[in-house]
Amino acid sequence: MKSLWLDTAPAIPADSFEPGAEYDTVIVGAGLTGLATGVLLSRAGQRVAVLEARSTGAVTTGNTTAKVSLLQGRQLSRITAHHGAGTARAYVEAQREGQAWLLRFCEEHNIAYDRRDAFTYAATGQGVADLRAELQAATDAGLGGEYVEAAPELPFPVAGALRLADQAQLHPMELLAGLAAELRERGGVLIERVRATNVSVTRDATGSRRAEGGQAGRRLTVHSAAGQVTADHVVLATGTPILNRGGHFSVLKPQRSYAAAFNVPGGIPSGMYLSIDAPTRSLRTAAHAGRQVLIVGGNGHSVGRQQHTKGNLEDLVRWTRDQFPGAELTHSWSAQDYEPAAAVPYVGRLSFVEDRILVATGFNKWGLTNAAAAALALSSTLLGGSKPWATQLYKAGIAAQDALSTVQTNAEVGLELVSGWLGGLARTSQTAPPEGQGTVVRGNARPVGVSTVDGTTRRVSGICTHLGGVLNWNDAECSWDCPLHGSRFAPDGTVLEGPATRDLEAK
Known part of the structure; x- marks a missing residue:
């Protein structure tokens, strides 16, 4: 599976890793959050290094549907229910500023984008009630928008929709290429295929932290298999933080969703559409090979907790062909996003103690505007400034209203941990799985993952290297996925995305 964006990505040059190098800020993760933060800091004269474990945009940014929209499903009604209208207003201000910064960057760097109206539509009576609740929350938060009775562009009836004019869509890899180019022009470095595994605090001979001004104040060491680098500050822009010390993994629910691009005979809707009912359906257009193609997304589920994930993609393709007869599949892919228990992003210092990380x-599936807003907030913090909306929005943390969902999430994690071990130890078959499949069996009293991909059968540890969850096979992408906190591994055990930072052992 390869996204339309990654398949048509421009070349993005990378720099060599220099063990022992010193920087003002090291950013871990070369998606939109990491590169936008790097550009903002480099504009202020900082020496910045961005470390990417795979390739630029390989994880979420290169697999998004790439809508730059302030109309975001039920986001505002959820935020209002958790934290009140004041936090929802701060969220809208953050999204507006993030969207404006992104589109201004595109204009300044000749990166194409399309202006489109955004719609959230309902197909059921409950969906209409949810639309009206979202409209009220949007009105209270100062977003605006309007309720419309129909969506004539769609080939199927709707019960109602919200419309917000003049939103945008773009090619995310072209955006990342522009950001990477400016970063390097301003003296920053972009280093690919170097996985950060830890960040430690440099201490003097007595074991205490060095003085603020000691050796240019560089107090953090970023560790990787390729060596170490040091910096005054570190920004973790890795989807979910690679360090457990802030406890973020316990308040995030990793979600995986699917997308596909189609050549469609005849006309296709020009607007950006999102259903408020389940299963989710997201629609937008994109330019490809001299024509407009239709991109359809949806069918999200918790990572590692669903059998036969390939069925989600097959269902999406089947639905598209039912609604758009003659639709021809050109690309299919999936992306991972993290749903926060607090209903708003977690942006800021890792913890009270580790305030230099x-x-x-x-970002809860709205990564483009949220990534830009986060980059603005993080760079402002590091440069001694402030954003009033960030102070209001990112201080929310886990409120009393979130306690139940947090307990439920971690209870599900505990159940998956126990059931995974019991299931993995119960299976003893040594027969190689069929092509494209994998299973966890017992090997020397431990779960072992056995898979067959491209004719090669591999055996790896079936235990996630993060916190010991027993892995499940993802047959849509031929990967081992952890049902606890969303870490993913290739058939040979290589980490694909965290919070895990260590590969699985071969067995």
């Missing part, structure tokens, strides 16, 4: 996570 900053994080950004929990």
